[in-house]
Amino acid sequence: MSTLHLIDHPLVQHKLTLMRRKEASTNSFRRMLGELSTLMAYELTRDFPLQDVEIETPMEKTMGKVIDGKKLALVSILRAGNGFLDGMLNVVPGARIGHIGLFRDPETLKPVEYYYKMPENMGERDVIVVDPMLATGNSAVAAVQQLKDKSAPKSIKFMCLLAAPEGVKTMQAAHPDVDIYTAAVDRELDSHGYILPGLGDAGDRIFGTK
Numbered sequence: 445m446s447t448l449h450l451i452d453h454p455l456v457q458h459k460l461t462l463m464r465r466k467e468a469s470t471n472s473f474r475r476m477l478g479e480l481s482t483l484m485a486y487e488l489t490r491d492f493p494l495q496d497v498e499i500e501t502p503m504e505k506t507m508g509k510v511i512d513g514k515k516l517a518l519v520s521i522l523r524a525g526n527g528f529l530d531g532m533l534n535v536v537p538g539a540r541i542g543h544i545g546l547f548r549d550p551e552t553l554k555p556v557e558y559y560y561k562m563p564e565n566m567g568e569r570d571v572i573v574v575d576p577m578l579a580t581g582n583s584a585v586a587a588v589q590q591l592k593d594k595s596a597p598k599s600i601k602f603m604c605l606l607a608a609p610e611g612v613k614t615m616q617a618a619h620p621d622v623d624i625y626t627a628a629v630d631r632e633l634d635s636h637g638y639i640l641p642g643l644g645d646a647g648d649r650i651f652g653t654k
């Protein structure tokens with residue numbers, strides 16, 4: 445069974461509350477998502493292995509620590525996943541970026557796939573799949589399955605902003621090897637598969653499409 449990591453840092457929780465408010469404009473929603481993703485990326489990279497290197501300060505030689513040649517790829521589930529990328533790149537500027545195009549059919553709540561593009565050498569890379577919303581979990585399950593089938597990365601983590609209990613359960617059952625990182629687990633889904641209390645449609649709020 446994978447681990448569910450709740451990122452409950454006060455700065456994350458504060459910004460999330462501001463984002464949930466229906467009055468938040470597209471501009472401020474997008475800006476807060478950017479800030480939140482930098483803070484969340486900081487937590488996700490906490491277990492990156494370090495190696496010792498010898499360096500020379502202006503005073504003397506000493507030993508320091510650097511990240512151990514990690515080959516990281518961020519994989520965004522389109523469209524809303526793209527709202528995470530710039531903020532995360534503040535923490536891991538060298539990461540490569542992949543995209544998986546999926547949208548959720550509003551009637552069936554099943555994912556419809558339309559795009560797949562990954563960086564080279566995925567077999568050597570640790571991957572963080574990003575999408576703000578884990579609702580039924582169908583999109584995340586399908587995206588991670590495509591990634592495993594087509595690119596077989598070294599490891600996969602999944603990062604979202606909000607999760608529903610149903611989505612966590614579905615994702616953990618389908619991909620017990622993929623840890624989930626989220627800022628909140630909300631109460632439930634409504635009859636249309638929207639998270640309650642949630643924040644509405646993440647893609648529409650980021651891109652101003654409704």
Ligand SMILES: O=P(O)(O)OC[C@H]1O[C@H](OP(=O)(O)OP(=O)(O)O)[C@H](O)[C@@H]1O
Pocket residue numbers: 521522523524525546547548549553555575576577578579580581582583584611637645646647648
């Ligand atoms: O867990 P699920 O029930 O599958 O729902 C979550 C998906 O729904 C949203 O995307 P949407 O389909 O609205 O597409 P968009 O990002 O292009 O707006 C969200 O960004 C997830 O990808």
Ligand SMILES: O=c1cc[nH]c(=O)[nH]1
Pocket residue numbers: 577579637638639640642643644645646647
């Ligand atoms: O609440 C939800 C559920 C799915 N997708 C969203 O953007 N929001």
Ligand SMILES: [Mg+2]
Pocket residue numbers: 521522523524546547548583
């Ligand atoms: Mg989507």
